[in-house]
Amino acid sequence: MTLETHPDRGGAGTPLLQAKTLTKHFPLGGGAVVRAVDGVDFAVMKGETLGVVGESGCGKSTTARVVMQLLPQDKGEMLFDGEIVGGQALTLKEYRRQAQMVFQDSYASLNPRLTIEDSIAFGPTVHGVSKAAAILKARDLLQRVGLDPARFAARYPHELSGGQRQRVNIARALALGPRLVILDEAVSALDKSVEAQVLNLLADLREEFGLTYIFISHDLNVVRFISDRVMVMYLGEVVEIGPVEELYGDPRHPYTKALLSAMPSMDPDNRTMEAPLAGDPPNPINPPEGCRFHPRCPHAQTVCAKVKPILATMGDGVRQAACHMQVPGSGHSHAPALEAAA
């Protein structure tokens, strides 16, 4: 029995994962729904790391769970290397071999009654690999994530530190030979020095195994370090997507601007003088009409309260933002002029 890695089908230039109008609502009873994820569109290119940032409750983790299909989406579909996830060509079980996830809580994501190697070996045995082969694979992976198998393989989770446990979780995710790894706040619970080690490990593993990451975090510095592109979410919607340096250097959406300006400056002479965003994000049970950010936006105008902005692609074609100020002729006074029509 062998567990071969799936070959690349569409070629390096095609997206590995495309999410189309992914929607997940949680009914609360009495007709109210939490619009946790509301029509999210994005693509992850092969070999890249897509960072996902946003405030608590903006739908980052729900998006991750829907992408992992731990929660079924209410609407929308996903294409994995061109195949519909859960369709005939790519069953859910097969998809789950190619996409794996690392969770935030390193302790809760390991079964306390299993040794480390048994936890890592569980996935491959589910897919028909013999127990002995799976254990050998687990020890090999432990080595690769920087844990000596002779010392750690037969230990139990509670005997490891948080950083060591998260390395084990990474090894577990890699045991099935996935192409896509979703890292849901995977380093957020670690202290800074360990976090840096694990981030370096993730970067190394990406090279070694040719992985594609979806990296979810609320830590903007960490996202900047590891990501190639960044997606900003607000209240269950995507507000901006773009290459990391361009987005950090020149944010187009007012929310992205506010988020980045809330980042503490490393230089005391260059303090953030802008006031941070006031208040909490609105309730996702009853989101505002029009642009969801308009009640907190310093540039909000009448059009923002009425018309929902689309995620528009901008000039160079690599950046997208959902803001009326970026769309010519949107009716917002800061919108660029309609030069083409003139």
Place this chain on the structure above:
Amino acid sequence: MTAITEGSAALVVPPLAKSPGYWAGVWRRFKKDKVAVGAGLVVLAIILMAVFADYVAPADPTRSSMLRRLRPIGTPGYPLGADELGRDMLSRLIHGARLSLFMGVVPVFVAFVVGSVIGIAAGFFGGKFNTITMRTVDVFYAFPSVLLAIALSGALGAGITNSLLSLTIVFIPPIARIAESVTTQVRGMDYVEAARASGANALTIIRVHVLGNVLGPIFVYATSLISVSMILASGLSFLGLGNKPPTPEWGLMLNTLRTAIYVQPWVAALPGAAIFITSISFNLLSDGLRSAMDVKG
């Protein structure tokens, strides 16, 4: 990219020294608890006494003597006195342990198996299945256990089999409820999510990831029910719904000796004392197990 490959030759997995696991830690903490260890030894002694009753008992527990009725404790040849038919109390208590323990352990064990299956299934699958199952269980749970046991035994008719059956039915609901709540907790853990993410089906997840984490707490709870079961079984016998004379059983002995409470109060109290000692030992043992298992790490 790597592939997991297995050659045709048998793979050799070099063994590693297993670090002391969870149960080693439980045992280490349990050993320190003097009360629980003492209770465990008492339980062990009672079980051994019951198993080897034929060798331990000084006399035949059914041989009666009209001349030696209701002798006090310390009578020569009758170290714990004689009952209302002149039978040796010590031998009857030793032999009575068999049926009393049997009535205590068997219903709880069967209920442990059935209740765990119900509770784990309800807790793991959740949703409407959970609601329907657990509300049905609650209907039985709403009755006081003594009343339910008496009502079921009364309806089924007297006899050991029927009282075993009714006691089992009495203990299924509380065990199922504990199993459901523990399983619901475990189901929400990330390692169960991770197992789902690796494509495992429900049965595999329950077998590998759920059972090991829920059976311990359910088992501890079930041990605490053994004493309740013994007392209920004694109660059924006392009411004439369980064991029939002359087979010795503590509940029935308590019943037949109650008329002698003014003549030989100490002898009449002995079966009650045996029930008390056994049940409190089981309770202390399960308390000790609970606290030994409760510590994280």
